[in-house]
Amino acid sequence: MNVFNPNQLAASDLPKSNLIIRLAAIGAVLAAIVALFAYAGGWLTPKRLTPASMIDTFEKVNGPHPGFRRNHAKGVCITGYFDSNGNGVALSKAVIFRPGRVPVIGRFALAGGQPYVTDAPHTVRSMAILFQLPDGEEWRTGMNNIPVFAVRTAKAFRDQLLASAPDPATGKPDPAKMKAFLASYPETAKAMQLIGNRPISSGFDNSTYNSLDAFRFINASGAVTPVRWSMVPVQPFAAINTTDPEKSDKNYLFDALIASIHSHPLHWHLVITVGQPGDPTNDATVPWPPDRQQIDVGTLTVDQVESEDTSPARDINFDPLVLPDGIAGSDDPLLSARSAAYSQSFTRREGEPKKPSAVSTTETEK
Amino acid sequence: MSTPKPRTQFAIQSRILHWLMAAMLLAMLFIGVTMVASLGHYHLLVAIHRPLGIAILVLAVIRFVNRLCTKLPPFPPTMSRQERFLASSSEKLLYALMFILPLIGWGMLSAGHYPIMMFGPVHLPPILPANPMLYAFLRQAHTVLAFLLFATFLAHLSAVLFHTVIIRDRLLDRMALWPTRSRQQRELPSIPD
Secondary structure (H helix, E strand, O other): OOOOOHHHHHHOOOOHHHHHHHHHHHHHHHHHHHHHHHHHOOOOOOOOOOHHHHHHHHHHHHOOOOOOOOOOOEEEEEEEEEEEOOOOOOOOOOHHHOOEEEEEEEEEEEOOOOOOOOOOOOOOEEEEEEEEOOOOOEEEEEEEOOOOOOOOOHHHHHHHHHHOOEOOOOOOEOHHHHHHHHHHOHHHHHHHHHHHOOOOEOOOOOOOEEOOOOEEEEOOOOOEEEEEEEEEEOOOOOEOOOOOHHHHOOOHHHHHHHHHHHHOOEEEEEEEEEOOOOOOOOOOOOOOOOOOOEEEEEEEEEEEEEOOOOOHHHHOOOOOOOOOOOEEEOOOHHHHHHHHHHHHHHHHHHOOOOOOOOOOHHHHOO | OOOOOOOOOOOHHHHHHHHHHHHHHHHHHHHHHHHOOOOOOHHHHHHHHHHHHHHHHHHHHHHHHHHHHOOOOOOOOOOOHHHHHHHHHHHHHHHHHHHHHHHHHHHHHHHOOOOEEEEOOEEEOOOOOOOHHHHHHHHHHHHHHHHHHHHHHHHHHHHHHHHHHHHOOOHHHHHOOOOOOOOOOOOOOOOOO
16 A cells, blocks of 8 residues: 555655655654654663573573573572561651561572572572561562672662673582672772671571662651661571581581471561761762661561462562652662662563472472 | 634644653653663663653543544545545554553463553552463564554654655644634645545
């Protein structure tokens, strides 16, 4: 069907040169809009660091593991509840801090993109929690058992992934690459020392999990407080036995967690660290001074454990910026980047066929 | 009493809705395509994208009811039969996308087990059960249909520019926000099919 037919051009009664200029102008307007759209979508800048290229890097470094989270791939799901003691109300108007109980669903995991990796003491452990608030709001948070995060920005994270990737020739990371990486990111070199020197507990159940990123609490009168938070275990600390014979069991850390939950509910205190003016909120590699006020706002109880194979938590994106009114992100650049990258990982894995989790239903029912 | 002159412009509320939604839809397309490729601005843009999408859905309902209740100005004689058919079809497509895209966005977040956050504590209920494959399908559909909307917008814009700049039949006057003078311009031939 010829829409702009010659009859129409004839009807325009413009001199030919004028007509060509006008047609070219229309073409230029359309081309400009398309070019702007393409630029916004990143198609004109293939080297730009995007959520997709970030997750591509994970897939390149870890190999393809369809159906699994691209990071913190090996995990087990839990449910329980949170009892708020009301102490958080002064800092945040979020409904969660009013005295009372809310249900939680969550996940313990090991950092890294290998879903069938063997448990190891130094691997970073994580706790992800979704608080289901009575008004339908949610608070999702992912925390790690390290005192600070290793990198300050998404770009540093990508570069760290590439620097620590095993060299195909040797099967081990190239020390020269890691050295070059640390030289360009001095904040990471410092953070790695703090992370390396942390006391490592014997299991998931007696680990402290930290938010690492800073957030903002907003109270009923509108006052804004910079905060970080931690889940501090009630279970007593015991140092990990690095010569543990159980290590021969691939899932020994997860199995110990499962056994522990089966024998008695586990508890953590949710402790808010109150930042002072000048405390960096945009740099997760830097610890805040140790004398900062800490407020225990309630107790998390974990009383059920379930394999990813059956738990709805497998299909929850623990996006750190799913926050209730009264909690907001800070100027930490990692927060939006985590949100974006998690979403990309989530979208990819949800559409992929699922394989059984390393921590199977047989293990969780033992 | 003189007989009422035939309408030369869309009703004023139709014109306001048209330009308001044109700005919103274009902003939405650019926000959408920017946010999925952005790490640093992702959160801010998504936080705008969600309530803006729902606002478009609400306006689409109002606009559809308005469309059914108002009389349209006739097509100009410079539009051929095929072109009129294409214009009507693309209008239907645009209406369909104005409804479907926000509904898919809402449904996709529901299927993805996300809270449908608007602003402050305000959020919407899920409209679909949480389901991974359903989420993945709707997420893909959201992108594909957004590209279709962008393409339809470009076609619409091309047609209007062609009429306005080349044929100069004052087609754009029908949608102008201000009243336009009566057609006292040069004689325009009608287009044979």
